[in-house]
Each structure stands twice: as C-alpha cells, then as structure tokens.
Amino acid sequence: MGSKRILVIGGAGYIGSHFAHYARKAGFDITVMDNLSKGHRSAIRGADFFNADLNDFSALADHFSDNHYEAIFHFAASCLVGESMADPAQYYRNNIVAAYNMLEAMRASHHDRIVFSSTCAVYGMPRTLPLREDHLKDPISPYGKTKLAIEWMLEDYSRAYGIRSACLRYFNAAGCEPSAGLGEDHRPESHLIPNVVRFALGLDDKLVIFGNDYPTFDGSCIRDYIHVTDLANAHLRALDALEDQALIRLNLGTGSGFSNFQIVDAVSRISGTDLNPEIGPRRPGDPAELVADPSEAWRILEWRPVRSDLDAIISEVWTWFSEQPNGYPD
Numbered sequence: 001m002g003s004k005r006i007l008v009i010g011g012a013g014y015i016g017s018h019f020a021h022y023a024r025k026a027g028f029d030i031t032v033m034d035n036l037s038k039g040h041r042s043a044i045r046g047a048d049f050f051n052a053d054l055n056d057f058s059a060l061a062d063h064f065s066d067n068h069y070e071a072i073f074h075f076a077a078s079c080l081v082g083e084s085m086a087d088p089a090q091y092y093r094n095n096i097v098a099a100y101n102m103l104e105a106m107r108a109s110h111h112d113r114i115v116f117s118s119t120c121a122v123y124g125m126p127r128t129l130p131l132r133e134d135h136l137k138d139p140i141s142p143y144g145k146t147k148l149a150i151e152w153m154l155e156d157y158s159r160a161y162g163i164r165s166a167c168l169r170y171f172n173a174a175g176c177e178p179s180a181g182l183g184e185d186h187r188p189e190s191h192l193i194p195n196v197v198r199f200a201l202g203l204d205d206k207l208v209i210f211g212n213d214y215p216t217f218d219g220s221c222i223r224d225y226i227h228v229t230d231l232a233n234a235h236l237r238a239l240d241a242l243e244d245q246a247l248i249r250l251n252l253g254t255g256s257g258f259s260n261f262q263i264v265d266a267v268s269r270i271s272g273t274d275l276n277p278e279i280g281p282r283r284p285g286d287p288a289e290l291v292a293d294p295s296e297a298w299r300i301l302e303w304r305p306v307r308s309d310l311d312a313i314i315s316e317v318w319t320w321f322s323e324q325p326n327g328y329p330d
C-alpha cells in the first residue's frame with residue numbers, strides 16, 4: 001500500500017514544521033502550503049512545497065481540485081494575542097476569511113477531514129481552573145474570538161456538508177527539535193521561553209516581564225507549556241479518531257502551569273546565569289492563568305505528553321539558539 005499524502009497549511013511555521021517532520025517520520029507524504037509571511041522555506045524538509053496565500057481563493061481551489069489529500073492540517077494563522085488587540089482587522093481577515101476560503105475549496109473538491117489549530121484563548125478569563133473543554137467560551141482577544149468563530153464554522157460545515165473536524169486547543173507550544181535542525185524563529189520573537197533563553201545567551205540585551213501584579217502566587221502570569229512534538233503526536237491520533245467521531249474538540253496541555261518568573265528562574269538555573277529582567281506593564285489580552293485539564297485528550301486520543309518536561313524544553317531551546325543564533329538562514 002502506498003503512503004498517504006496530507007496537506008500541512010502553515011507547515012513552514014513553528015508548530016507546523018515540527019508536525020510535518022513528525023508526520024513524515026510516521027510514514028505520511030507531505031505537501032506544505034505556506035505564504036512564508038512568518039514561516040521559513042528552510043524549515044520545510046522532505047516535503048513538496050506549494051507557496052500560496054489562503055486569501056487567494058482561486059489558487060486554493062485549483063490546488064485542491066488537482067490534488068487529493070487524506071486530510072488537511074490547518075496551522076496557518078495570525079496568532080499573537082497582543083498584536084490582535086492592536087490590529088484586529090488582520091485577524092478577522094487572515095484567520096476567518098482565510099479559513100472560509102480553505103473550507104470552500106475543501107467542500108468544492110470533496111476533501112472531508114481537517115485538523116485545526118485552535119487555542120486555549122477561546123475560553124477567555126478562566127472561571128474555573130484547570131480549564132475543561134466544557135468551560136464557558138468567552139474570548140477576550142480578537143485572536144481568541146477568530147479561533148472560536150472558526151470552531152463554529154467547522155461545526156456547521158460538519159453538520160451540513162459532512163466535513164469532519166478536530167479542533168485542538170493548544171495551551172503554550174514550546175520546545176523544538178534541534179537535532180533535526182528545527183527550532184522556533186519568529187521575527188520579532190514574542191514568546192516567553194525563546195526570549196528568556198536569547199537574553200541568557202546574550203543574543204538580546206533586554207528581557208521584559210509583562211506584569212508582576214497578577215493575582216497569582218508570585219504576581220506573574222501562569223501558562224501550561226506543551227512540547228511541539230507532543231502536539232504533533234496528538235494531531236496524528238486526532239486524525240485516527242476522526243474515523244469514529246465527526247467532531248472532536250480537545251485541550252492539549254500538560255495540566256501543570258509555570259509562572260513567568262519560574263521560567264526566568266529555570267533558565268537562570270540551567271544556564272548558570274543570574275537573570276534580571278525588567279518589569280513592564282501588563283500586556284493587553286493576557287489572562288492571569290491558563291492551565292489545561294487534558295484528561296479528555298488523554299482518554300479520547302490515548303495520548304500523554306512525553307516531551308514536555310520544562311528543563312528539557314529549555315535545554316533544547318538553548319541548544320537551538322546556541323547553534324543558530326540568527327535562526328533559519330531565510
């Protein structure tokens with residue numbers, strides 16, 4: 001039997017490139033679609049590459065009608081909470097309009113399986129912690145609102161047109177695969193762990209922690225860090241689960257949270273450097289604490305995070321930036 005081909009949209013980006021690498025090792029043939037607005041050509045390994053923008057409907061429709069994929073994995077998005085507060089229009093266009101284009105191209109070409117990158121930002125301010133899938137969805141950032149709107153679109157496309165969908169609500173993606181030449185390279189970088197590591201390595205001269213007056217045990221925000229390879233594994237399990245279930249909505253996290261100051265302390269300890277970040281104002285759109293109840297994913301996907309130990313994550317990110325201080329060459 002020949003291997004199965006899947007389409008990884010946003011596969012030149014951070015999580016998508018790790019997923020494509022993992023899925024290729026698991027025996028899938030991969031086509032990556034990306035407009036390289038945030039991703040890197042050199043993060044795509046051993047895959048066909050289709051350079052296209054999801055906002056170009058005719059390019060999408062032609063591609064979908066000329067190719068058959070077992071499933072679509074949709075990672076592409078604008079995905080920064082703070083940026084979405086300042087520029088919501090970008091988020092409504094590049095997330096909702098783009099997802100609509102993709103779904104219409106799928107529908108016209110009879111593609112019927114999609115795994116979608118959703119987020120814990122769909123919940124908004126937690127009323128109860130850890131967050132379960134049935135928690136109220138009341139997103140507080142345009143980013144979270146666009147992701148929830150796409151979840152609703154997928155629900156309707158499933159009911160009316162039979163497109164089966166898994167919406168995987170990631171908590172904070174972290175870690176990398178330096179041995180495969182894969183890392184996290186956003187420009188500028190906005191995520192906490194790479195920023196702390198870059199500061200410790202002397203690659204950046206400033207580190208700001210946004211807010212020290214949150215109602216948490218040390219005043220900084222708390223997040224649940226899940227390794228990108230654990231995410232990748234859950235995606236392939238979700239594809240399998242779509243055989244039996246037409247609609248899947250699951251949290252992907254570890255169930256444990258670390259505060260921003262704990263991340264700084266862990267990098268200080270591992271690197272042997274005493275890090276003194278500046279304290280800045282709170283970043284708009286940031287809830288104080290986001291921690292998953294991942295038990296539903298554990299049950300339905302028979303999945304457990306196995307790469308998400310914090311010290312291991314920090315060591316990998318350290319290795320990546322030590323070996324490639326300027327990130328990917330393109």
Ligand SMILES: NC(=O)c1ccc[n+]([C@@H]2O[C@H](COP(=O)([O-])OP(=O)(O)OC[C@H]3O[C@@H](n4cnc5c(N)ncnc54)[C@H](O)[C@@H]3O)[C@@H](O)[C@H]2O)c1
Pocket residue numbers: 009010011012013014015016033034035036037038039040052053054055074075076077078079094098117118119120169170171172173174186
């Ligand atoms: N990073 C996290 O912690 C996190 C957490 C929860 C959910 N997510 C979701 O996971 C997905 C991937 O996140 P990431 O951190 O890898 O982001 P990323 O920015 O590294 O990757 C996104 C990729 O999509 C591409 N892209 C964006 N708009 C496009 C368009 N219109 N057409 C074609 N390609 C386009 C970019 O060039 C990039 O390669 C996103 O949907 C994000 O919302 C991320």
Ligand SMILES: O=c1ccn([C@@H]2O[C@H](COP(=O)(O)OP(=O)(O)O[C@H]3O[C@H](CO)[C@@H](O)[C@H](O)[C@H]3O)[C@@H](O)[C@H]2O)c(=O)[nH]1
Pocket residue numbers: 079080081119120121170171172173190191192193195207208209210211221222223260283286290
């Ligand atoms: O230089 C920095 C960077 C971040 N932070 C703080 O660190 C925490 C984590 O921030 P970040 O790493 O930017 O992740 P989030 O804002 O939590 O967002 C990520 O995680 C979300 C799920 O929680 C996803 O939906 C988003 O796509 C993804 O960017 C927050 O309190 C930030 O304010 C700092 O204090 N200084």
